[in-house]
Amino acid sequence: MPASIGVNLRVTGHCSQGGRKYMEDLFSVAYQQTEDERDLEYAFFGIYDGHGGSEAAAFAKEHLMDSIVKQRQFWSDNDEDVLKAIRNGYMLTHLDMWKELEKWPKTVTGLPSTAGTTASVAFIRRGKIYIGHVGDSAIVLGYQKDGCEEWAAKPLTSDHKPESAPEIERIQRCGGKVVSKAGVPRVVWNRPRLGHKGPIKKNTPMDEIPFLAVARSLGDLWSYNPQNDEFIVSPDPDVGVLTIDPSKFR
Numbered sequence: 001m002p003a004s005i006g007v008n009l010r011v012t013g014h015c016s017q018g019g020r021k022y023m024e025d026l027f028s029v030a031y032q033q034t035e036d037e038r039d040l041e042y043a044f045f046g047i048y049d050g051h052g053g054s055e056a057a058a059f060a061k062e063h064l065m066d067s068i069v070k071q072r073q074f075w076s077d078n079d080e081d082v083l084k085a086i087r088n089g090y091m092l093t094h095l096d097m098w099k100e101l102e103k104w105p106k107t108v109t110g111l112p113s114t115a116g117t118t119a120s121v122a123f124i125r126r127g128k129i130y131i132g133h134v135g136d137s138a139i140v141l142g143y144q145k146d147g148c149e150e151w152a153a154k155p156l157t158s159d160h161k162p163e164s165a166p167e168i169e170r171i172q173r174c175g176g177k178v179v180s181k182a183g184v185p186r187v188v189w190n191r192p193r194l195g196h197k198g199p200i201k202k203n204t205p206m207d208e209i210p211f212l213a214v215a216r217s218l219g220d221l222w223s224y225n226p227q228n229d230e231f232i233v234s235p236d237p238d239v240g241v242l243t244i245d246p247s248k249f250r
Helices: 055-069 079-103 165-173
Strands: 025-033 040-051 119-125 128-134 140-144 151-155 178-181 184-192 206-212 238-243
Touching: 025 055, 040 055, 055 079, 055 119, 079 119, 079 128, 079 238, 165 178, 178 206
Parallel strands: none
Antiparallel strands: 025 040, 040 119, 119 128, 128 238, 140 151, 178 184, 184 206
């Protein structure tokens, strides 16, 4: 598929449910044609690994790309503007989930949904790859070195795990904790004690539940800390850009 995006593309996608009862993982592929329909403005790829239900992953799949490309800065020739548009699109998508929360299934104890999702996206545009990323769904660029039949791997993202030093520092700064459960570090959910009814107040009894094994995501609205207006599980993405070298990445 030759295009002004700077590369030829052949796309394959696959999801595996594994041993889980429900499929919570999704991916999306999209292309935007130029006005004369002779070329492509961009190609988009997204992966969403849901947890606590499929609702957040489905919402991100439906809305994240549009939230990004509707930003005026996305269409800029300046890389920093494009990356800012990606970051803004993530934040808007995350905050829009508040409006949907009441529609999502409650937990078995009757609390609001704990659905969340990783979200790793790549736009290929004008010979560059623009990346946005929260969670631990990796984006890896594969390429063949000169004279070699084997492929080499270039990671384009770093996993947001609760045990990493920068994430521990950020989580603690936001008023959160990281506690290991069965050897896996998890972000703690300050959950209202079972049996509590009514609004949550400062004197509401809370239980500390080691809960989530990723430090950033979209959704996971349970992690909001009203005392400092921060999400302990952050929706703020890492963003980056890579220029495609046609002689190397082919």
